[in-house]
Amino acid sequence: MSQENSILVSVENVGICYQRMLRRSAGYWALKDVSFTIKRGETIGIIGGNGAGKSTLLRLLAGIISPDKGQISIPPSIRTQLLALQVGFDRDLSGRDNIIYSGMLLGKSRKEMHGLLDEIIAFADIGEFIHENVRTYSTGMCARLGFAISSNLSPDILLIDEVLGVGDSAFKEKSSTLLKERIASDQTVVLVSHQHDTLQELCDRLVWIEDGVSLQQGDPETVYAAYTASMNEKISASNSANTSNA
Numbered sequence: 001m002s003q004e005n006s007i008l009v010s011v012e013n014v015g016i017c018y019q020r021m022l023r024r025s026a027g028y029w030a031l032k033d034v035s036f037t038i039k040r041g042e043t044i045g046i047i048g049g050n051g052a053g054k055s056t057l058l059r060l061l062a063g064i065i066s067p068d069k070g071q072i073s074i075p076p077s078i079r080t081q082l083l084a085l086q087v088g089f090d091r092d093l094s095g096r097d098n099i100i101y102s103g104m105l106l107g108k109s110r111k112e113m114h115g116l117l118d119e120i121i122a123f124a125d126i127g128e129f130i131h132e133n134v135r136t137y138s139t140g141m142c143a144r145l146g147f148a149i150s151s152n153l154s155p156d157i158l159l160i161d162e163v164l165g166v167g168d169s170a171f172k173e174k175s176s177t178l179l180k181e182r183i184a185s186d187q188t189v190v191l192v193s194h195q196h197d198t199l200q201e202l203c204d205r206l207v208w209i210e211d212g213v214s215l216q217q218g219d220p221e222t223v224y225a226a227y228t229a230s231m232n233e234k235i236s237a238s239n240s241a242n243t244s245n246a
């Protein structure tokens, strides 16, 4: 099989159960039964309603959490990087130190990272804030830092959780251009987004997840149409229930 078409990641009947804070209450299965594969060089879009389990799935692919049932297979040499607004940085370190730390997590040496620092800082373009703790950053600044790091480090799989469309218009343009370049250069990408245009333009395939279950996968047009039809049905059902209760 050629390298381009080889399966890089396989997710089989995976479930993730979050433990509740109250010890006696049962855990919550955020993912119940998710299966799909990712081929080398593919851009996969993950869609689904709020709370469907999309971010949980990216955390699983990033190796932050492990499955409580089923299996995920990723070769040990494969480095993933998660670009998300809530995770990925040590909030008590400066942006600069987070750049070095992220690079080392992706297998770079401290010396290599010092060589890349200036370029990454220039791409992030957040001024003196680069020396402040990430805790003080705005949402857009976190997105800038994340994109700046991934633009220079090229992980094997880039995982993007709804950070497109964040920030000012100059940054949106810059991040979208970067992503398109990565996709053209055969970067493997998994992208969570609610933006139809983005999914349509960038993705080879969509995987639709609802209530922790992978319902459908395939070409973006078909899967998005099925997802939208299901959403519209839910809205109609909810409107009818509200009318009959009035």
Ligand SMILES: Nc1ncnc2c1ncn2[C@@H]1O[C@H](COP(=O)(O)OP(=O)(O)OP(=O)(O)O)[C@@H](O)[C@H]1O
Pocket (backbone or CB within 6 Å): 018, 019, 028, 030, 048, 049, 050, 051, 052, 053, 054, 055, 056, 057
């Ligand atoms: N750390 C956690 N502990 C307990 N429950 C969690 C945790 N993280 C997420 N959940 C729950 O798991 C479910 C799936 O959450 P997740 O964030 O993966 O959904 P999502 O599809 O990304 O949602 P959205 O589109 O709203 O961002 C939700 O019901 C959420 O409340």
